[in-house]
Amino acid sequence: MSGEAGRPKFSGKFGMIMVAAGSAVGLGNLWRFPYLAHEHGGGLFLLVYIVLVVSFGFTLMITEMAIGRRTGKSCIGAVMELSKKHKWLGWLMILPPALVVPYYCVIGGWVTNYAFQYGTGSGAALTDPDYFETFITCSGDILNNPITWFVVFAVITFYIVSRGLEKGIEKSGKILMPLLLIIMAFLLIYTFTIPGVMGSVGEYLNFDYSKFSMDTVIDAAGQMFYSMSLAMGIMVTYGSYTNRDVHLESSVKQISILDTGVAMLAGLLIVPSVMALGGGVVNSGPGLMFETMPLVFGSIAFGDIIAFAFFALVFIAALTSSMSLMEVLVAAMSDHVGWSRAVARKRASFLALVLILIVGLPSCLGYGPLEAVQVAGMTILDFFDFASNTVILPLVAICTCLFISFVVGTDAIVEEVEINGRFKRKKMYLVMIKVVCPILLALILIFGVVDVFGIDIF
Ligand code: TRP
Numbered sequence: 001m002s003g004e005a006g007r008p009k010f011s012g013k014f015g016m017i018m019v020a021a022g023s024a025v026g027l028g029n030l031w032r033f034p035y036l037a038h039e040h041g042g043g044l045f046l047l048v049y050i051v052l053v054v055s056f057g058f059t060l061m062i063t064e065m066a067i068g069r070r071t072g073k074s075c076i077g078a079v080m081e082l083s084k085k086h087k088w089l090g091w092l093m094i095l096p097p098a099l100v101v102p103y104y105c106v107i108g109g110w111v112t113n114y115a116f117q118y119g120t121g122s123g124a125a126l127t128d129p130d131y132f133e134t135f136i137t138c139s140g141d142i143l144n145n146p147i148t149w150f151v152v153f154a155v156i157t158f159y160i161v162s163r164g165l166e167k168g169i170e171k172s173g174k175i176l177m178p179l180l181l182i183i184m185a186f187l188l189i190y191t192f193t194i195p196g197v198m199g200s201v202g203e204y205l206n207f208d209y210s211k212f213s214m215d216t217v218i219d220a221a222g223q224m225f226y227s228m229s230l231a232m233g234i235m236v237t238y239g240s241y242t243n244r245d246v247h248l249e250s251s252v253k254q255i256s257i258l259d260t261g262v263a264m265l266a267g268l269l270i271v272p273s274v275m276a277l278g279g280g281v282v283n284s285g286p287g288l289m290f291e292t293m294p295l296v297f298g299s300i301a302f303g304d305i306i307a308f309a310f311f312a313l314v315f316i317a318a319l320t321s322s323m324s325l326m327e328v329l330v331a332a333m334s335d336h337v338g339w340s341r342a343v344a345r346k347r348a349s350f351l352a353l354v355l356i357l358i359v360g361l362p363s364c365l366g367y368g369p370l371e372a373v374q375v376a377g378m379t380i381l382d383f384f385d386f387a388s389n390t391v392i393l394p395l396v397a398i399c400t401c402l403f404i405s406f407v408v409g410t411d412a413i414v415e416e417v418e419i420n421g422r423f424k425r426k427k428m429y430l431v432m433i434k435v436v437c438p439i440l441l442a443l444i445l446i447f448g449v450v451d452v453f454g455i456d457i458f
Pocket residue numbers: 023024025026027028029097226227228229230232234321322324325
């Protein structure tokens with residue numbers, strides 16, 4: 001069971017960690033995690049989250065990476081190699097990235113616009129409470145139109161992916177991820193010098209037991225799951241590009257630390273500033289990023305520069321995630337269609353770009369001209385988000401756990417991890433993959449669906 005000859009590989013462990021962490025650190029870390037932590041009792045949520053990352057997240061991530069490295073194939077090929085009969089699971093795995101990457105690029109476009117406006121000195125306009133509304137409803141001119149920025153963002157993603165693993169993805173990861181950490185450190189230091197902000201830090205870290213409930217655990221688990229980029233075939237794909245001399249267990253640890261660290265620091269950056277300067281209401285999603293944060297920037301010294309740094313950070317986080325999402329599709333296509341290696345990447349990335357532009361356009365127009373189009377009571381973008389993240393992701397993960405536990409056998413994973421020494425958390429791993437993970441995932445699935453349709457079960 002070895003990978004085919006000529007398969008691209010990461011040039012080293014550093015590149016692999018940066019790229020995998022780049023896929024994990026994304027919009028989820030920046031605009032959902034801070035809100036959830038604030039909603040669910042601050043420090044207590046952080047604690048629950050960490051426990052889930054080192055148990056549940058660890059198990060799923062190491063499984064995916066081991067599957068990829070062992071077979072040397074991206075998701076469809078990898079599943080087929082382990083069991084031909086279960087090929088459908090590989091196909092199911094590429095469905096969420098295919099649904100997510102188009103709208104991820106739409107949001108990436110919004111971020112690019114904000115970074116551009118602040119970077120070119122037009123930041124004042126963004127503080128206007130109506131700016132975001134005018135922008136996403138496609139009522140602005142060409143430079144203030146979401147379609148323009150959606151195309152720009154998608155083409156940048158395409159450019160990186162089409163240059164190949166080493167020259168495109170790995171090189172970008174090695175430059176962009178350290179840059180992201182530097183900007184983050186700069187913003188944190190600056191934030192703490194703003195009068196009044198330091199006093200609100202306690203609000204974020206405080207253990208508020210009254211906000212703790214079953215929902216806290218389920219929400220933390222769902223967030224962790226999306227944030228660590230699980231069940232979308234990406235960790236399988238990156239595993240297939242990883243050399244045998246890389247220690248998988250320590251790699252997963254490092255990726256988790258980076259992902260969780262950035263999420264927590266984002267909370268530290270956002271929650272206290274919004275409490276002190278943004279009107280005090282910590283919301284999530286577009287409202288937080290594109291309405292509340294500009295208010296904060298509007299009220300501080302050097303606001304435009306800080307805002308530019310902030311949106312550059314969000315841009316990097318979004319770009320390193322979108323390139324990974326696109327890579328799942330490109331890798332699956334190039335492995336499957338009989339193209340030669342020389343042309344496969346270029347053709348596959350071009351097709352992925354076309355898919356993004358066609359499928360993403362309705363999401364892009366969904367707040368303006370297509371506002372009347374609702375699917376199951378949601379805007380088009382929200383529906384894509386719901387279908388993939390709330391329904392398909394947990395399903396794929398449950399199937400992966402059962403597939404490894406009962407079809408392939410956990411020995412295959414353990415053997416792969418032990419290539420480089422002892423599997424330290426083996427006992428925990430075996431219990432998690434066979435019992436705890438499937439149960440927790442089923443709960444995430446049930447609660448997620450129930451929640452969206454407003455059914456109250458407690
Ligand atoms: N982890 C990313 C975020 O936090 C989103 C994401 C989920 C993702 N699955 C992925 C990115 C797979 C790349 C590949 O925003």
